[in-house]
Amino acid sequence: MREIKFIDLKSQYLSIKHEIDNAIQEVLMSSAFAGGPFVKKFEEDFAKIHGANFCSGVNNGTSALHIVFMAINMSRGDEVIIPANTFIATPASVSLQGGKPVFVDCSEDDFNIDVDKIEKAITPKTKAILPVHLYGQPAQMGRINEIAKKHNLVVVEDCAQAHMAEYEGKKVGNFGISGCFSFYPGKNLGAYGEGGAVICNDEEFWKRIQAIKEHGSFKKYYHEYLGHNYRLEGIQGAILDVKLKYIEAWTDTRRKNADLYRKYLSDIPEIILPKESKNVKHVYHLFVIRSKKRDELGRFLNENGIQTSIHYPIPCHLQHSYKFMGYKEGDFPVSEMLSKEILSLPMSEQLKEDEIIYIAEKIRVFFAK
Structure with a gap:
C-alpha cells in the first residue's frame, strides 16, 4: 500500500543534507551552543526576509508570545482578545502572565478571528488584540489595527503558522508591536528541535525582549528585572539559517x-x-x-x-x-x-x-x- 506522510521531514533534510551537516559541525567546533554568532546571524537574516528591523530568537513559539506580554507589562486581570479557533499556546501565553484571554468566534471564510465581533468583546480591562494567522492565512490586519487604534490597544501577531505570509503586500509580523513565530519541526520553517522568534521595529522594545530572554539581563550577571531562560540554541540557529535560504x-x-x-x-x-x-x-x-x-x-x-x-x-x-x-x-x-x-x-x-x-x-x- 502506498504511504503518504502528513509532512516528510526526512526528505527535506536529505535535500539539503550537506549544508545542514556542515552547519552543525561548525557549531560543534565553535562550542557556541547557547546563543552566540550563529543565532545572531539567523536573527539578522530572519528580520531582513520579513521586512523587520529587529529579531530576537527564542526557544519556542509559546515563549515568543509570553515574552512579549512580559515586555508590554501586562498585569493580572488585563484582557487580551483572542480567536477561539487556535492552538492552546495562544491563550496560554496570556494566562501564564496573569492575563485573561477573551475569546472571539472565527470567520467561516478564512478560519481567522471574526473582525466584526471584536469590538463587542472590548472592555475597560482590554489591553491587547492577539490575532492568529491560522494555517498560514493572514488575518484582516487593516481592520484589526483600525479597531486597536480607536481603543488604544496593543496588537501582537501570532505568526507561528505564517512564515513569509503577506497582508496587502506586507509581511506579517509588522502590523503590531511584534510578530511571534514558531520553528517547531513541522512548521514551514522548522528547527530540528524547538525554536521561536520575535520580530519588531522598535529598538527599545527589541532590547527589552533580548534582556528578558537572558534572565532580565543586559550585561552578564547584572539583572535589571526578572526574566526567563528563553534563548535559542546555537545549533538551531545554524540549522534555521540554512533553511531560510530555501x-x-x-x-x-x-x-x-x-x-x-x-x-x-x-x-x-x-x-x-x-x-x-x-x-x-x-x-x-x-x-x-x-x-x-x-x-x-x-x-x-x-x-x-x-x-x-x-x-x-x-x-x-x-x-x-x-x-x-x-x-x-x-x-x-x-x-x-x-x-x-x-x-x-x-x-x-x-x-x-x-x-x-x-x-x-x-x-x-x-x-x-
Whole structure:
C-alpha cells in the first residue's frame, strides 16, 4: 500500500543534507551552543526576509508570545482578545502572565478571528488584540489595527503558522508591536528541535525582549528585572539559517500544491476547500478541508496510507484547561462547527503532484461508497 506522510521531514533534510551537516559541525567546533554568532546571524537574516528591523530568537513559539506580554507589562486581570479557533499556546501565553484571554468566534471564510465581533468583546480591562494567522492565512490586519487604534490597544501577531505570509503586500509580523513565530519541526520553517522568534521595529522594545530572554539581563550577571531562560540554541540557529535560504522556494511550492489540490478536488461536492482572501498571500502551513463526514473520511484515508490530522478537534474555550472560565458549548458556534468538520491533508514542499492525485482519488472513492 502506498504511504503518504502528513509532512516528510526526512526528505527535506536529505535535500539539503550537506549544508545542514556542515552547519552543525561548525557549531560543534565553535562550542557556541547557547546563543552566540550563529543565532545572531539567523536573527539578522530572519528580520531582513520579513521586512523587520529587529529579531530576537527564542526557544519556542509559546515563549515568543509570553515574552512579549512580559515586555508590554501586562498585569493580572488585563484582557487580551483572542480567536477561539487556535492552538492552546495562544491563550496560554496570556494566562501564564496573569492575563485573561477573551475569546472571539472565527470567520467561516478564512478560519481567522471574526473582525466584526471584536469590538463587542472590548472592555475597560482590554489591553491587547492577539490575532492568529491560522494555517498560514493572514488575518484582516487593516481592520484589526483600525479597531486597536480607536481603543488604544496593543496588537501582537501570532505568526507561528505564517512564515513569509503577506497582508496587502506586507509581511506579517509588522502590523503590531511584534510578530511571534514558531520553528517547531513541522512548521514551514522548522528547527530540528524547538525554536521561536520575535520580530519588531522598535529598538527599545527589541532590547527589552533580548534582556528578558537572558534572565532580565543586559550585561552578564547584572539583572535589571526578572526574566526567563528563553534563548535559542546555537545549533538551531545554524540549522534555521540554512533553511531560510530555501523558504521562498518552499513557500512557492506549497502554494502550487494548494492550487493542485483545488484542481483535483474542486468538483467533489461533499467537501469544502479552503478559501484564500483576495488581499493576502496564504503560505499554506496546512491545507484544511471541511466535510460533514470528517471522522469517517479521515479514517478511510489513514487506512489507505494517507496521513491526516485535525487542527483542532476542541476549540480553546471548551478545553478542560479553560473550564474555570465558565465558557460552554454554543458560545462560539462557528469555531465549534469547524472543529467537527475540518481535516488537514498532507502538505509540504516535498509533496508531489502524483501524491495529490492519489489523495484526490481516494477521497472520490470514499464519497462514491
